[in-house]
Amino acid sequence: MMKTDIEISQAAQMEPIQKIAEKAGFDAAIVEPYGNSKAKINVFEDHTERKMGKLVLVTSINPTPAGEGKSTVSVGLADALQKLTGSTMLALREPSLGPVMGMKGGATGGGYAQVVPMDDINLHFTGDMHALTAANNTLAALIDNHIQQGNDLNIEPRSISWKRALDINDRALRNVVIGLGGRFSGVPREDGFDITVASELMAVLCLSKNLHDLKTRINRIVIANNTDGKPVTVGDLQVGGAITVLLKDALKPNLVQTLEHTPALMHGGPFANIAHGCNSVLATQTALKYADYAVTEAGFGADLGAEKFLDIKTPVLGKTPDTVVIVATIRALKYNGGQKLKDLTNENLEALKNGFKNLQRHIKNMQSYNVPVVVAINQFVSDTEDEIKLLDQLVSDMGVKIVNTNVWEHGGAGASDLAQAVVESTTETHDDFKRLYDNNLSVKDKIETVVSNIYGGNKVEYSSKAEKKLKEIDTNGWSNLPICIAKTQYSFTDDPKKLGAPSDFTIHVSDLNIKTGAGFIVVLTGNVLTMPGLPKHPAALDIDVDDNGKISGLF
Incomplete structure (x- = not known):
């Protein structure tokens, strides 16, 4: 019987984090261990000039209930590239408690293609999410205190756009009224909560290059308008320094490892459906400078995370992808083609052909940026020989390389062909990167x-x-x-x-x-919400811990 993801993770023989840091090439002086299995990398103290390696961006088709396994393929690909090239680093987003306790689950891969320690990473990790939540709510408190204490900036309370935040799905907090209880309890007004990963501070953290940049960005955040209709910023409130202090350690990338001991930086976690969906510039930049190949991913489908990576993140990063890997499953494509979820284990070539249109559009979209594309099929045991053959033909007819992977069961070995295809793709000559739009457009x-x-x-x-x-x-x-x-x-x-x-x-x-x-x-x-709700059966109902502190039910 196959072990669950958390059982595989808990049975893993992890190397000391100092050894992983040494493998990554980090000087001991910039490594700040958080126990034996995690560390912060103080990139602000690293003044070495390094040439950037190859950047591999992993994205996917639109997600379905059938599952795509983008993070799992990202981890397996990094392990395979590490074995093939000897110099690879993974750069991923860190999980939010919202999906961990809700419906989607964790964000550390699965099976034998995981980042570990899985339970630590999916829960409190190094405290980045808590720091962001505290910083967000400190700013909210300071805004309301300024109004209570005389409102020298003439802030119009009804114009305040800065919401409070919580790193859990809580629909009851989407719209609230604060300041009740008399004049000593603040000025009554409508307010609301965003999930922490939708906070502007999360985006700021992920796009900042250093502490100075972080503080500059925080100071220019618009929090409200004054009574003349002019914008009021954090800088006007004179609290940018205090908010930066709360985030100074959270800005440092987190170092962990895969099951196969490939160095992995997990840092920042904006959702791609309500935010920009990419891990931090600092983590990606660090991976690029210390490894020949940096594997990173963008959230959800290529229409969301990858588009935002290419149009928002790359200008700040200063590097465009050398290849884009689009992850798909035959099951998910059949679902997109109209086959019912309960019937996805049955062969259906017509549904696969219809659902391929989803993958086809994502391929064309990524090609429009003038970047090479490789398609990775995350295989399931229910995939039939005829289905695999049909999909291979459909993708190949577009002039695109397609590779089958089985990383959930075999780890890096299940992505060896994909790694070879990626290396070949990154060495191809291609046209200059083409952004989708000019920022100067309306x-x-x-x-x-x-x-x-x-x-x-x-x-x-x-x-x-x-x-x-x-x-x-x-x-x-x-x-x-x-x-x-x-x-x-x-x-x-x-x-x-x-x-x-x-x-x-x-x-x-x-x-x-x-x-x-x-x-x-x-x-x-549409009806997109910046504070999700929990499902009828949240994952929290299945999570438990025994008397020895061993966690079960995480996935």
């Missing part, structure tokens, strides 16, 4: 470019609230910021039920949030 033009070129839609409708925000953006000179579209991960549209590759549809923009610290504009579409 916000509407940028939105419509993403909708038409990436999603396949043909129209965008704006609510009256969104139109008002567009005018505010123009008035304040923020139109040249890139856009970060918040959209359902399950579909190219803003309707999660429209699977496959629909076209000629309308995207509905309900609101826009200006993130001047992060340096982008969040475009809210």
Whole structure:
């Protein structure tokens, strides 16, 4: 009987973190151990100049209940590349307690392609999420205290855009009223909570290059308007230094290891459906400088995480991918092609052919950036020979390399062919990287470019609230910021039920949030929420710990 993910993780023989750091090439002076299996890397103290290695971006088709295994393939690929090249580092996002206790589960891979210690990483890890939550809520408290103590900045309470945060799915906190209980308990006003990974501070942390950049970005965050309608920033409130202090250690990337002892940096965790979906610039940059190959991933499908990686993160990172790996499963493609979830173990070539349109669009989208593409099929035992043959033919007809992998069962050995294909792909000559849009376009033009070129839609409708925000953006000179579209991960549209590759549809923009610290504009579409809710059967119901502290039920 196959062990569960957590049983495999708990049985792992981990190497001391100092040995992993040595393998990665980190000088002992910049390694700050958190016990025996985790460490912070003080990259601010590393002044060595290093040439960047090859960057491999792992993305996927739109996620389905059938599962795709993007993180699992990322880990297996890194292990295979390490064995093939001798110099590979993994750079991933760190998990949020929201999905860990909710529905999606953890974010450390699975089977024999995992990052360990799995239970530590999925729970409190090195405290980054808690630091972000505390910093976010400290700023919220300071805003309300400023108003209570005389409001020298003339902040209009109804205009406050800075919400409180919690790193757990809690729908009851989406909309709240604070300041009740009399004049000594603050000024009553409407407020709300975002999940921590949707906080602008998470985006700021992930896009900052150093402490100075972090503080600069924090200071320029817009928190409200004054009574004259002018923006008020954290810098105006004069608390940027205090907020930076709370995040100074969280800014340092976290070092862990895979089951096969490949160095892995896990740092930052913005969701890709409601945020920009990429791990930190510092972690990716560090992996690139210390390894010949850096493997990283972007959240959810390529229409979300990969688009945001390419249009928001790469200009800050200063490096574009040398190849993009798109992960898919035959099961998920059949689901996209109309086959019911309960029937996915049955062969269905027609559903596979129809569902392939989803993968096809993602391939074309990534190719439009002038980057090489490799397709990785995460195999399941139910995949039939005819299904594998059909999918191989469909992808090959596009002139794209397709490789079958089985990393869940075999770890890095299950991705040896993929690693070879990736190495070959990164050495190919290709045209210069091509961004999707020019930042100097109007916000509407940028939105419509993403909708038409990436999603396949043909129209965008704006609510009256969104139109008002567009005018505010123009008035304040923020139109040249890139856009970060918040959209359902399950579909190219803003309707999660429209699977496959629909076209000629309308995207509905309900609101826009200006993130001047992060340096982008969040475009809210459809019914997407920045504070998710828990499902009917949350994962928390299955998680337990015995009298010896051994955890069970994590996945």
